[in-house]
Amino acid sequence: MMRDFDSKNGIMMIGGISTVELASEYGTPIYVTDEQIVRENYRRVYNAFSKHMSTEVHYACKANTNLAILNILRQEGSHIDAVSVGEVLTCIKAGFCPDRIMYTGVNVSNDELRSLISVKCKMNIDSESELERLAEILGNDVEGFPISFRITPEVISGCNTKVMTGGKGSKFGIPLDRVIPVYTRAKKLGFDVKGIHAHTGSGGHSIEPFFDVVDVLIKLTNKIKNEVGIDLEFIDFGGGFGVPYKLQEEECDIEGIATEITDMILENTNVKKICLEPGRYIVCDSTILLAKCTDVKDTGTKKYVGIDAGFNTLIRPAFYGSYHHVVLANKFNKACTTKYDVVGPICETGDCIAYDRILPDPHEGDIVAIYCAGAYGFSMSSNYNSRPLCGEVLVNNGRSELIRKSETIEDLWACQIVPERLKK
Ligand code: LLP
Secondary structure, three states, rough: OOOOOOOOOEEEEEEEEHHHHHHHHHHHEEEEHHHHHHHHHHHHHHHHHOOOOOEEEEEEHHHHOOOHHHHHHHHHHOOOEEHHHHHHHHHHOOOOHHHHHEEEEOOOOOOHHHHHEEEOEEEOOOHHHHHHHHHHHHHHHHHOOOEEEEEEEOOOOOOOHHHHHOOOOOOOOOOEHHHHHHHHHHHOOOOEEEEOOOOEEEEEEOOOHHHHHHHHHHHHHHHHHHHHHOOOOOOEEEOOOOOOOOOOOOOOOOOHHHHHHHHHHHHHOOOEEEOOOHHHHHHHHHEEEEEEEEEEOOOOOOOEEEOOOOOOOOOHHHHHHHOOOOOEHHHHOOEEEEEEEEEEEOOOOOOOEEEEEEEOOOOOOOOOEEOOOOOOOOHOOOOOOOOOOEEEEEEEOEEEEEEOOOOOHHHHOOOOOOOOOHOO
């Protein structure tokens, strides 16, 4: 079941603090993350796998790159899955040693390759072109340089076609029929090839793809050993654990998946280490987005609750059609009576956070809480309609701390340049 929150005197609480107080202290919209939930989620997934075999959890930081959250995960012992030089350097700034960061890019430029070599993070190669370009840039240093490969497993998962990555013909990874030639080539070039990686997609609820992708990775691992003579050290099956976004939705059986996957690997290969890259699972339900009701409108055919967070703040409903649970945080236990669309301040009809939700009678000034906003919430937010990015707050056992200031209007202009000739 989706994680719900406590209430006190009819007001929703998070991390022991009233959401109404948080909204008034920090302003809205504001993302609020409960530190304990991030820690719990990390430990649950790490413990599930590590009790069976040596495990590295690479937090997929694209879900949320706030430095405070990265520091929490560094304290927990996490590794990192990064997709850009920006993510790599942000994690280093949060104190991660480069050897705990694995870079898995797609369409990686030579400039990026050079930066990655200089920061010395681990590199997971996505294409034959990337392999050849990396070898050329490394020159003599190619000898013994550690890499792994992302392959296209021809297995897909995901909550939306936009985030299914593992299908045949996908832009990601080495196609199956090129895997043996690529490992052979890498060996010949002098690389030290350590592992094999795949990712099927994100946010799906079926567990079959995890077993299917691991089966593909096991078969390839053995084929690479037999045909190329490389004994791989790790198998990385990517991220993608689904998370319940609805109250009654089932949780993903991490324990069950971990037992079965590690059994498969230990029984069928000599591989000693498993890596996984959960993003959503670690941070999704740790965070709510608090917004304020700015306007209530009854059109005769439809009723709207207008709030100060739109798809500039949380794009998932508009972009993927994603469902996020919404409540009136200051009327937490009040009976829900009437159906509303919860809409934002962006000038597009598609700017809807939630359709057809039965809510208690809303009023201007009510505080609206949007659940499961920790993964791909802030990290996908934008300045569209010239709205400053909102802030982020961390709560922990009754204490709150600002971990990102909201942008100001001045920040919107910070990188812009008006040529002198246009100022006349
Ligand atoms: N590893 C790789 C190579 C990935 O591409 C991704 C996500 C992950 C790990 C983490 O997947 P997760 O455990 O979070 O499902 N913006 C979308 C999700 C995009 C995911 C892209 N790749 C959303 O809001 O649903």
